[in-house]
Amino acid sequence: MNGHYGRKYGRKMRQNKHRLMAELLPELEIKLEDDRLPSLESLTKGFDRINLEVGFGAGEHLALQAKEYPNELFIGCEPFINGIAALLQKVEQESLNNVRIFPDDAMLLLKALPENFFSKVFILFPDPWPKARHNKRRFVNKNNLAYLSKKMKEQAQLLLATDHDDYFEWMLKHIDQHPNFNFLSDTKEEWLKKPDLWTLTRFQEKANKAGRVSRFLRLIRK
Numbered sequence: 001m002n003g004h005y006g007r008k009y010g011r012k013m014r015q016n017k018h019r020l021m022a023e024l025l026p027e028l029e030i031k032l033e034d035d036r037l038p039s040l041e042s043l044t045k046g047f048d049r050i051n052l053e054v055g056f057g058a059g060e061h062l063a064l065q066a067k068e069y070p071n072e073l074f075i076g077c078e079p080f081i082n083g084i085a086a087l088l089q090k091v092e093q094e095s096l097n098n099v100r101i102f103p104d105d106a107m108l109l110l111k112a113l114p115e116n117f118f119s120k121v122f123i124l125f126p127d128p129w130p131k132a133r134h135n136k137r138r139f140v141n142k143n144n145l146a147y148l149s150k151k152m153k154e155q156a157q158l159l160l161a162t163d164h165d166d167y168f169e170w171m172l173k174h175i176d177q178h179p180n181f182n183f184l185s186d187t188k189e190e191w192l193k194k195p196d197l198w199t200l201t202r203f204q205e206k207a208n209k210a211g212r213v214s215r216f217l218r219l220i221r222k
């Protein structure tokens with residue numbers, strides 16, 4: 001009996017995901033043409049601020065922010081198809097009109113956008129690439145921070161989170177070396193304090209269960 005229901009439920013879920021990807025994603029997707037964004041004005045029109053989340057996972061945090069700030073645009077980058085479908089589900093359920101999705105590497109989008117663009121940027125639990133020989137793949141690196149800082153407005157906020165001790169140290173070092181960011185949080189207590197508007201993502205939940213501590217870095221673009 002259970003198996004039967006499981007199969008039915010599974011099929012319905014799949015159908016729903018398929019529908020969202022086929023019907024809703026094209027409405028929300030940001031598409032580049034020859035590495036450029038053809039319709040910047042229509043993307044940003046009517047919004048007070050433009051914000052970015054890199055690697056939104058299943059979109060829990062992005063959807064929460066978008067619901068809280070309906071006058072601000074939230075652009076989410078995430079190449080993972082199941083994650084995109086999960087965010088689409090939330091957008092539909094909450095009738096959010098202020099979410100756009102770039103289903104690819106965030107750097108491709110950043111390169112196509114003008115300078116002084118974003119007011120808030122979130123990079124939450126980026127892949128840790130724990131092996132030393134893979135460290136260079138970490139999203140928070142010298143090159144990406146240089147790009148990101150140019151695309152952020154003066155006084156824009158950057159929030160970084162990680163549950164990985166070595167990546168945390170790496171973040172501190174790379175931000176410290178970067179001339180365009182100031183730390184808003186620089187004590188151990190502040191690093192442990194979760195942001196005011198926050199939801200446990202599936203990823204952080206896993207980290208908690210495994211006994212890993214999450215830390216947060218709040219930064220301001222000078």
Ligand SMILES: C[S@@+](CC[C@H](N)C(=O)[O-])C[C@H]1O[C@@H](n2cnc3c(N)ncnc32)[C@H](O)[C@@H]1O
Pocket residue numbers: 054055056057058077078079080083104105106107123124125126127128139201202203204
């Ligand atoms: C460890 S998961 C964390 C997901 C989510 N932020 C959370 O807290 O649940 C990292 C996510 O970043 C995405 N990602 C990795 N590199 C990316 C890139 N260059 N641009 C956009 N997303 C990226 C991955 O697909 C993955 O879903």
